[in-house]
Amino acid sequence: MDAELLEIRQHMGRFPPFDVLDDELLDSVAGQVEVSYFKAGSDILQLDQELHELCYIRSGAVEVRRRTGDLYDRLGEGDIFGHFSLLRNNRVRFPARALEDTLIYHIPETVFQHLCEADENFADFVELERPRLEAAVEEHKKANDMMITRVRKLLTRYPVMVEAGASVQEAARQITEAQASAALILDEPDGDPRYTFADSEDRPWRLRGILTDSDFRTRIVAEGLSPDTPVGELASGRLITIQSDESVHEAMLCMLRNNIHHLPVLYRRRPVGIVHLSDIIRYETHSSLYLVSNIFHQSSIEGLARLAPDVRAAFMRMVEEGANSQMVGSALSTIGRSFVRRLLELAEEALGPPPVAYCFMVNGSMARNEQTVVTDQDNALILADDFEPAQHDAYFLALAQFVSDGLAACGYAYCKGEVMATNPQWRQPVSVWKRYFNEWIESPTPERLLHCSIFFDLDSAYGEEAYVEQLQDVIATKAPDSPRFLAAMARNALNRKPPLGFFRTFVMEKDGKHNNSINLKRRGTAPLVDLIRVHALACGSRAQNSFERLDDIAATQLLAPGVGDKLRYAMELLSMVRLRHQVFDLQHEHEPDNNIEPENVADNERHHLKDAFQVLSHAQKFLKYRYPVPAHSGRAR
């Protein structure tokens, strides 16, 4: 690599889609850019102008508009534009103007095409939103694969490096200070450029060897060497290293083959970290099944509450190991239901057997198998029809209270909307529940619609499952034939709008204003869940999980071809970003929430989020058109 291009290549290498390119490809791009400066307010691309280059923002800010003049997007450092035009007919579709003084790197079309051919990830990124989203989701699925993950991903910090002249004691001190378990030994270059690298101050060095914890035992203490021995005297033999873009799998093989526990990782010739065997072992999958069996072994609320940290740990592991949102959601829902069941068993032990049959119904995310670690309880009791309030309700209130308090102790917050079995309105015989559901569908009011969006995700957690099934029947047979209800649900699903996207460290709203955080549940996953539910109700689906609902929707002609897939990828992406954000919070010992701060979102994730919000926004527009308010509706307009 020509050192003189380092400025360009290192900058591009930090931003998608260039961050995924291998080094040689990146070098070839950096060597081909053309640079130009645009004063704030000047045009960069004009509508319908012929275009044969991709534009990369090195510094400054750019505003992209639609043909109509509406704001389409605001871009900052590291963003690209012009690719839509390159992929179409080389005519600018979205004019661009410098919002601030801006330095642009222009990448010739030939280079752009070469990148699209040579690198699948690059091609996916610059394609339209669906393939890009798809790629993001697929990539995440594969992230766990040791064959694909590059070893640099395991590196968390720079290696400790000591000069050959330093004493063993000094090396030990530095290793201890850095809480590391090894250090690299550096020496003056010996003239052979193959072993010479430059440090961050561009001083040339030769990598001589590695000194590990066990060397202190076997080669220093056991041999009775003085602490003043220069570490250079210990460096011997050939040093085994690996390149940073090799796979984790290759790193593991290399360690096994050479019987070593520490493997220095190099970028070209420069050391960038040391991988320890335990880093790789930690990368392997663990099971969270033990947690469920543990729940059923507890004999008190206190015992169950002690498992709350384990739930969070299992959650973090799953996300880190690359589980998709459906896997995480169903695992956490299973864990949640296990808590509910065990609490009910304990409640029945304490209160005695129930006077009449009942079903403990769970609603919301637990019913949909989409639970995360940030969740509150949505539940209700469906009682047998021979339920006599005066005689029996005291028992069921106590039962509900026991479960509700128990869940709260285990980390499931009380429902702010009182959608809990402790609320007498939601502790009713099955016939009353059926009447509720019928009324809600037949004459929807704003309050009833709110109930629908909670109770129409329903599942049995314990007891007479048949009761919940009967209610599911009511919904599945009645909803598809109730256009007024569907129209009302559709309008309800439009209450929460996704933002336009991101600009720098802000969330950009449709009106061009900025926010510095975004509730990803309220603005992303929840509106998507609502939207998918409307379609599912329309096609009589009995599925509760959003992805399963999409399967049912796909079996009908309700959505145009491809739209279902777009929704699926948007759902997966928004869910995963939300889950990863919660993991991030947990890792940093914050209380996890749904509020993501754009500055904490990786650049490529920002792009994907932008796409997902677009998908949601388009789908919302379609909803109003697909479920119109019927003309013969009895209600005045």
Added chain:
Amino acid sequence: MLSHRLTARSQGHEWPSYLQRRAAEVQDPSLQAFFAAGCPAPETPIGEAPLVALDLETTGLDVQRHAIVSIGLVPFNLSRIPVAERRYWVVRPSRPLSETSITYHHITHSEVAQAPDLEEVLPELLEALAGRVVVVHFRHIERPFLDEAIKARLGEGIRFPMIDTMSLEARLHRLSLWSRLRRWMRRPPVSIRLGDSRRRYGLPDYQGHHAMVDALATAELFQAQVARHYDPTHPVSALWT
């Protein structure tokens, strides 16, 4: 101040004839070709002039004691800087490399030991500069060092018009009424160093003291200066010295 600018202006119009005269005088064929290529006519709009940004790294600032270690250049115009056309050479300095200069521009003994003498790269260098207006940041390095180094090797020196982005900044920040006010108020003068000047135009920080990077940085700065303060129709002779 005024008289200085007037002489600069009148000198600007003499460059084509100066280069023509030198073309007839010099003996060395590559110097001859360089001078024969001349320079754009003084009234050429800056937007149409072929430009080349040039930067030298030297072992120090004194032309009598120090020497050139690397040369970077990139041809450009007001709308584009094609990085692919950049040229960069490390050359063996005629005088020894000091430790401080190594830490300064990161060129090591071993690199220099393998490098050619300036004389070997001279034909390529002159060809890359020929016919273009050379843009530098602080001409008082590039001009005397090139002249001295070429004189030492070919027995004949070299001079040509240069646009100095540093003196353009000085015109804006050192000669203005505002800057005189600042001086009168005993405020420190605005820095016109490359990095500081770039920051004023919203240009990113580059790691300095690499001849190629500095040449690119200078080209970008000049594009920015023209975009903000001049007009592409401005004659080159008003900017070169």
